Amino acid sequence: MAKLGWAGLTFDEASGGSGLGYAELAVLFEECGRTLVPSPFLASSVFGAECVRRGASTDVARAILSGVAQGDTLLAVALDEKSHFAPYSVETRAEASGDGYRLTGRKCFVLDGHVADKLVVVARTSGTSGDRDGLTLFLVDRVAKGVEVTRTIMVDSRNAAIVALEGAEAERVLGEVDRGADILDPALDRATAALCAEMLGLMTQAFEQTIEYLKTREQFGVKIGTFQALKHRAASMFCEIELARSIVRETMAAIDEDGPDVPTLVSVAKARCSDAASLVSREMLQMHGGIGMTDEADIGFYLKRARVAELTFGDASHHRDRFGQLQGY
């Protein structure tokens, strides 16, 4: 993938990238969603890279991102500490030591953390868990002393990791101390948007495969697609997916313009894509009957991936809540 220039698709040329936008990135992610391709793209080229690009000095960012673009370096962001997404609920501590920082805490569900070369660790330099202020982003070498990475195997056959930090030395600070959320928030929004594109691809493929099945499987001497009970549900899924497609496109356009309403659009997109991908993958299984329950068919994989994607970077309920906050109610 790196050879095709995908790993650095949105990086500028000085960082070894292709200088394309999120609209183009979305095409790629949709395709990954359709084919259920597991790749460290999301964690490394989007989430990790956005943190580095925004937080590191130009030279450092270029050096790291060039490595990412060439496929030599993989990044991962160590943010979550609990089983529910709450980006400011960070208890991992960073303490000044000499002219650097030492980090202590436990991170979980670090996407592709087990293969990453460098970790972006979100830690607390002041305040208490839940505060937006007081977060700082650190770059940490995965093999640094005091870093222990345990691979966790998820239901969607992808991997995440538990990262235990025991006085681990940070390589550098990304952005300003205590103002890490100013980098984290926009980076998260972009990663979430990319994930939405993947979910859009996933639901589109799951839907098309289901429609194909309704047109071929016969029971009671007719194609099962003639049953109105299934027809209507297929038709309403189509509507849900079309709405998802619109919001994903709009979100990508807003990101490429660096518009002010990116957070709002991202939350709408993630809430809708979570609900729609969940619906479509469940319906896919149900409408396939017994075959849907077999491991041999890939139907179950759509269901599993949809559920993990749903809980990644906040589920529908999280984003509806955030949307309300952003709209001032």
Added chain:
Amino acid sequence: MESLESFRQELRSWLTENCPPTQRRLREGEIQPPWGSPAFEEEAKLWLERCANAGYTCPTWPTAYGGAGLSKEQEKVLKQEFAAMGAQLPGQSFGTHMLGPVLLELGTEEQKQRFLPDIVHSRVVWAQGYSEPGSGSDLASLQTRAVRDGDEYVINGSKIWTTGANRADWMFCLVRTDPDAPKHDGISFILFDLKSPGVTISPIELISGASEFCQVFFEDVRAKADNLIGEKNKGWSIAKRLLQYERTMISGMGAGGGGSASGGKKKRVAKRLRGIADAALPYVGERDGKLADGALRDQITQCEMDTLCFTLTMKRSGEEAKAQKGPSHTASMFKLYGTELNKRRNEILTTALGTQALGWEGEGFQKNELDHTRAWLRSKGNSIEGGTSEVQLNVIAKRVLGLPD
């Protein structure tokens, strides 16, 4: 009432005497050998034996066939007392819940004598040979053929999605005995040994990992003609009757909310309805004495309320149907609602446990979390097995509501 009370007393002392410690809730100070250990297995076997000898594995079956000959009311008391002990009713199977009741209703005396006691004692494990690759919802289109040859039938064809066939001894099977008759009129219901020559069983892996269902192929498999239940070519009505028993059995998974106690000013909601909430609590925490996640809490309370109403409806329907024997078309309603409810509960639990509910294996997850992942995936089959939800809706619309086709 008095005799019910004395039955309860009798049962209590029987349970106290006979239920081995591993098979019930632990008492203070007792230490349990781990689940699955030799000591545990030993006691599980003993418990099954004792229950079977007393007929309790099939409480309402006549004693002549190994049952306990209990009335419906006595059976209820039995369930209550077992529950009070934290004891499982052992040996529950396709035999006890599906084939047995059908044999009792429709088998010959000789067939009952021959098959029922082995079900009571779990000596024979049964598989259900209904679905075929081309015949699922449209079960009556099944193609597996059985041709009479002397005092035997010769069976050719295949069945699919057969739960537990690889661990079963015998199969109750739907076969076509008259290929020229209209599809419902040429089906027979026959029993045969899965170890017969010509039977090939290949397991199919499920999305939840465990391989519990199979495809089963028949090549000139021979079954004794006197193992055909009911009349030749009249098997479809037997098949449907068995499905009602199956649907009733499956719908049980939706229940589980606190049943109501009767009479006076007793608390009607017998136990606190907080099973899901208790599971969620360690993951989402509390604020002001409420689950901290309001949206999740709303989903949980809705699910618990629906479960309670569902349980009450099953109970009411059971009381109203006392006059008639066994389940009816309303079994479809319970199958539909019970399984959809179970799927919903599993989805909510997944949301509640968050990313800890989405592990597959290995480090980073507790056993109960990994168990949940598998249970959540397995629950997706509930609305397919035993007839899909769509099929149940069709049955309700047609048979209960009388809506035109």
